[in-house]
Amino acid sequence: MKPLVEIIDHKCKLCYACVRACPVNAIQVRSDQAVPKIMPNRCIGCGSCIQVCSPEAIMYRDSKEETMAMIKSGASVIALVDPSISGEFPDVVDYRKFVQMIRSLGFSHVCEVSFGVDLIAKEYSQLFKDFKGKYYIMANCPVVIGYIEKFQPELIPNLAPLVSPAVATAKVVRSKYGNDSKTVYIGPVIASKNESEMGDEDGKINSSLTFLELRELFSEYNIDEKQLEFSDFDPPYGFTGALFPIANGILQVAGLDEDLLTGNITTVEGEREMKASLRQFQDEGDIINSHFNIFYTEFLMGPGTSKNGKKYIRRATVKSYAKKRLKKFKHDEWEKELEEYSHLDFTRKFQNNDQRLYPTEEKVQQILVELRQDGRDDMGCGACGYGSCRDFAVAIAKDLATPEMCNHYTNRNRQNYIQSLKISNDKLAQTEKALRESELIARKEKEAAKEASEITTAMLHKLPSAIVILDEKLKILQANETFIEMLGDEAREINEIIPGLVGADLKTLLPYNFYNLFSYVLINNESVQNRDISFGDKLLNLSAFVIRKGKIVGAVVRDMGAPEVRKEEVIKRVTEAIDKNLSLVQQIAFLLGEGASETERMLHSIIEFYKTNPRKDKP
Numbered sequence: 001m002k003p004l005v006e007i008i009d010h011k012c013k014l015c016y017a018c019v020r021a022c023p024v025n026a027i028q029v030r031s032d033q034a035v036p037k038i039m040p041n042r043c044i045g046c047g048s049c050i051q052v053c054s055p056e057a058i059m060y061r062d063s064k065e066e067t068m069a070m071i072k073s074g075a076s077v078i079a080l081v082d083p084s085i086s087g088e089f090p091d092v093v094d095y096r097k098f099v100q101m102i103r104s105l106g107f108s109h110v111c112e113v114s115f116g117v118d119l120i121a122k123e124y125s126q127l128f129k130d131f132k133g134k135y136y137i138m139a140n141c142p143v144v145i146g147y148i149e150k151f152q153p154e155l156i157p158n159l160a161p162l163v164s165p166a167v168a169t170a171k172v173v174r175s176k177y178g179n180d181s182k183t184v185y186i187g188p189v190i191a192s193k194n195e196s197e198m199g200d201e202d203g204k205i206n207s208s209l210t211f212l213e214l215r216e217l218f219s220e221y222n223i224d225e226k227q228l229e230f231s232d233f234d235p236p237y238g239f240t241g242a243l244f245p246i247a248n249g250i251l252q253v254a255g256l257d258e259d260l261l262t263g264n265i266t267t268v269e270g271e272r273e274m275k276a277s278l279r280q281f282q283d284e285g286d287i288i289n290s291h292f293n294i295f296y297t298e299f300l301m302g303p304g305t306s307k308n309g310k311k312y313i314r315r316a317t318v319k320s321y322a323k324k325r326l327k328k329f330k331h332d333e334w335e336k337e338l339e340e341y342s343h344l345d346f347t348r349k350f351q352n353n354d355q356r357l358y359p360t361e362e363k364v365q366q367i368l369v370e371l372r373q374d375g376r377d378d379m380g381c382g383a384c385g386y387g388s389c390r391d392f393a394v395a396i397a398k399d400l401a402t403p404e405m406c407n408h409y410t411n412r413n414r415q416n417y418i419q420s421l422k423i424s425n426d427k428l429a430q431t432e433k434a435l436r437e438s439e440l441i442a443r444k445e446k447e448a449a450k451e452a453s454e455i456t457t458a459m460l461h462k463l464p465s466a467i468v469i470l471d472e473k474l475k476i477l478q479a480n481e482t483f484i485e486m487l488g489d490e491a492r493e494i495n496e497i498i499p500g501l502v503g504a505d506l507k508t509l510l511p512y513n514f515y516n517l518f519s520y521v522l523i524n525n526e527s528v529q530n531r532d533i534s535f536g537d538k539l540l541n542l543s544a545f546v547i548r549k550g551k552i553v554g555a556v557v558r559d560m561g562a563p564e565v566r567k568e569e570v571i572k573r574v575t576e577a578i579d580k581n582l583s584l585v586q587q588i589a590f591l592l593g594e595g596a597s598e599t600e601r602m603l604h605s606i607i608e609f610y611k612t613n614p615r616k617d618k619p
Ligand code: SF4
Pocket: 007, 011, 012, 013, 014, 015, 016, 017, 018, 019, 035, 036, 052, 053, 054, 055, 056, 057, 058
């Protein structure tokens, strides 16, 4: 079966008015749900959420189809009409007209629940007369019963063990019109729809229509009072039970004493009053010493009635309907029938369906601190829909609410968020500034490096020695003019097309024995110093060195035939020979006892000759 009340997701505007209105926190708000969700196990069917939802996103279970299906099945279907119908249909001139309108839908009988009120009132009268010091809560309002069963089950033993007037009437009509009859209650409260799931077979209510659904059926089946004749209710007829829609009407029907001095029964109506009276009945019942007649809302203003109904006008209509009914009332017949059905069993039992959850105090305190920071537990602003900050914290602990429903919490978080945004913005600005500065430094460094590179390249090109720099594939990265000159005509021609031979493959320009030395340096990361190599008719001297391991190698190549090289080289090599020979000569002199001065003198004379005769050095 569909839930009694549900939220239509696409209509919900997330205003949370329903959450605030629900007296038992049966509407769950969770961050993983797009819209609030009604929890059927906690819902008591009061309809408050429906009445406050302006986009009409909350619907109660529709019973029109099931009712009409029953009627169309050919079964005997009896309408049990709540007396509050008089308050709902003041637009229908005579009550007998709406009896006929209901009959026109196909009901086999149309009976008054007022008779059930009379019967039950008699039972209450008896119960309270013999109450033996135990005080009772009258069980006429299904919302109050649901509240006690789910949220104050300690009071179940004090619930008067009597069925509702509607169930009492169902028992009577089955007894009168046949046990196989189906019954449909037509009334102002939506919680009655759940009564069809309960009760003995003889008191079963097969379906329950609200007055609003009845209006919809009239419209759907084009039932118009102007086209109909009168028709009265089917017996048995009710007496003062017609006053039931007014909260203390049942007391008058039962003849219970409401006198403040002599009576011992208190009538309560409204959500806050219901909760307060039940709390006080439980805690201080021995001081109060009174039975309680409690309604969540007067029946004539129930959630199944038309919107914007005026309570006191409805009350007046109910009273005038009751008076009208009594004008031609056959009291004897009524008493006889009352007697006839008094033997039926009108007792009932209640179920403990405790829906209270008990989070640990530690958890509640933790949430209070998160909500308020100061952890205070006061009445709060009520914007979340809970009576106090503590109630709200308990609901969060029970997973019925989220902290975001608290304005205080949300505002504080928003401010914190703004503050953190401000801090990160400041940090961002600082980083941006530092970035700009380092960009400037990097640009300057780049420019300096470029300048240095240009200077180095220029210097490289002016060096008398041949310089070449290669990548790991032996492609030329840099080569100076001396190197290009040294390679000869072919290289000179390439240089005209590709200045500096950049990208040229050394392997195509030099023989294997030459470029193989570069490969060696690249592979072994080991420099080669002063290696003499024949190149055509030249003797070249090569020193290759690692610039970047395995990636770049550089080389200085000297043409040993060039005069300045030859002179310099001869000086260098003779100096090396002197150093080497000196050591040898010193050893020999030491051994022979002779000086090596002659050899030394001779070698020095060669050096001097080269130093002082630069133009005489050609072979
Ligand atoms: S009152 Fe209606 S619109 Fe607002 S949150 Fe509840 S269901 Fe949605």
